[in-house]
Amino acid sequence: MSDCLFCRIVAGAIPSQKVFEDEDLIAVRDINPQAPVHVLLLPKKHIASVLDAKESDSELLGRIALVAGKIARQEGIAERGFRLLTNTGPDGGQAVAHLHYHLLGGRKMGWPPG
Numbered sequence: 001m002s003d004c005l006f007c008r009i010v011a012g013a014i015p016s017q018k019v020f021e022d023e024d025l026i027a028v029r030d031i032n033p034q035a036p037v038h039v040l041l042l043p044k045k046h047i048a049s050v051l052d053a054k055e056s057d058s059e060l061l062g063r064i065a066l067v068a069g070k071i072a073r074q075e076g077i078a079e080r081g082f083r084l085l086t087n088t089g090p091d092g093g094q095a096v097a098h099l100h101y102h103l104l105g106g107r108k109m110g111w112p113p114g
Helices: 005-011 055-074
Strands: 018-021 025-029 037-043 082-085 101-105
Touching: 005 025, 005 037, 018 055, 025 055, 037 055, 055 082, 055 101
Parallel strands: none
Antiparallel strands: 018 025, 025 037, 037 101, 082 101
């Protein structure tokens, strides 16, 4: 089994609170939430970061955005607004080398974010 934390979550080796799953993606509640709603969207395919995505991943990346909208509606944050983001590299705040998107909502988000 991979040492990648998110690959282990995808494989079911680490328990998680799933809010969505299909053949390509899993979405789980963040264990250290930064907002009332904080969901991580994880591709099941291991891609280290957005910099490692290939043209062949285009459909998968688009699905992440569509699923994020579905989850935002499901979680009741779509009408007031939410933030969907990915961190890339150490200066971007990426803590796990597996592409993932944070869906945050349920409170007003500040700008600039960092």
